[in-house]
Amino acid sequence: MKKTKYPMNSLVLIAALIYFASSVGAAWVLGAFELGAPLRIVVALLPALGFILVVAAHIELFRRSDELQQRILLEVWAYSLATAIFGALALYFLQKAGFLLEWDYFGDVMMPFVFIGWLLGYWNTSRRYL
Amino acid sequence: MKNRLRVLRAEFNWTQEELARQLGVSRQTINAIETGKYDPSLPLAFKVARLFGKQIEQIFLFDEAETK
Numbered sequence: 001m002k003k004t005k006y007p008m009n010s011l012v013l014i015a016a017l018i019y020f021a022s023s024v025g026a027a028w029v030l031g032a033f034e035l036g037a038p039l040r041i042v043v044a045l046l047p048a049l050g051f052i053l054v055v056a057a058h059i060e061l062f063r064r065s066d067e068l069q070q071r072i073l074l075e076v077w078a079y080s081l082a083t084a085i086f087g088a089l090a091l092y093f094l095q096k097a098g099f100l101l102e103w104d105y106f107g108d109v110m111m112p113f114v115f116i117g118w119l120l121g122y123w124n125t126s127r128r129y130l
Numbered sequence: 131m132k133n134r135l136r137v138l139r140a141e142f143n144w145t146q147e148e149l150a151r152q153l154g155v156s157r158q159t160i161n162a163i164e165t166g167k168y169d170p171s172l173p174l175a176f177k178v179a180r181l182f183g184k185q186i187e188q189i190f191l192f193d194e195a196e197t198k
Contacts, residue, residue: 066155068168129162 015057019050023111072125079121080114087113132191136164138182153177 026046029035035043062073088110139149139160146160153160153174162168169190170178179186 066159067171067174068159068162069156071168129167130158 009061012054012057012061015050015053019047019054022050023047068129072122072129075125076118076121079124080117083117083120084110084113087116131169132166132193133163134189134191135160135178138184138189139164142182149181152181 026043029043030040058073058077062070065073139146144152146157146164150157150160154177155174159168159170163170175186175190179189182189
């Protein structure tokens with residue numbers, strides 16, 4: 001296991017905060033200002049850059065982890081993605097039935113479910129292995 | 131899988147932290163192996179065996195009943 005100057009979990013947290021700030025910021029800017037087409041595209045894609053940072057931080061965390069930590073991370077991501085897909089599908093069917101009409105799937109539903117699934121997965125796998 | 135890691139570590143008078151450092155893993159991984167919550171990979175098991183100067187099967191005890 002390689003030693004880093006800063007704990008890698010901090011990098012993941014910082015990347016997640018950047019992603020969150022870029023998502024909220026981009027949504028606010030797009031709603032508050034009348035921007036031209038090229039600038040609107042740039043602002044709209046800012047959260048994608050934040051998300052790339054999150055993925056890159058996780059890959060780096062995975063590379064620097066030992067075999068048990070890697071297993072935990074993989075199980076946590078499996079929980080996270082499964083929760084997101086299940087949650088989004090459940091809300092989709094509720095929407096089809098006439099509920100929750102204002103949900104924006106990726107921004108409002110997917111990412112919070114990814115986060116909730118990540119927390120649940122981390123709690124469960126840590127309890128099993130640590 | 132049962133193992134004698136805790137006993138051997140005590141014989142060598144090493145802390146979990148020291149053993150983890152020598153094996154290049156985290157202290158939590160050593161603890162998980164000692165408490166039987168995690169079975170190490172074959173390369174890590176070989177590293178453990180070489181570090182203590184023993185055969186793998188002298189440290190990790192295969193229990194056939196567990197695999198059924």
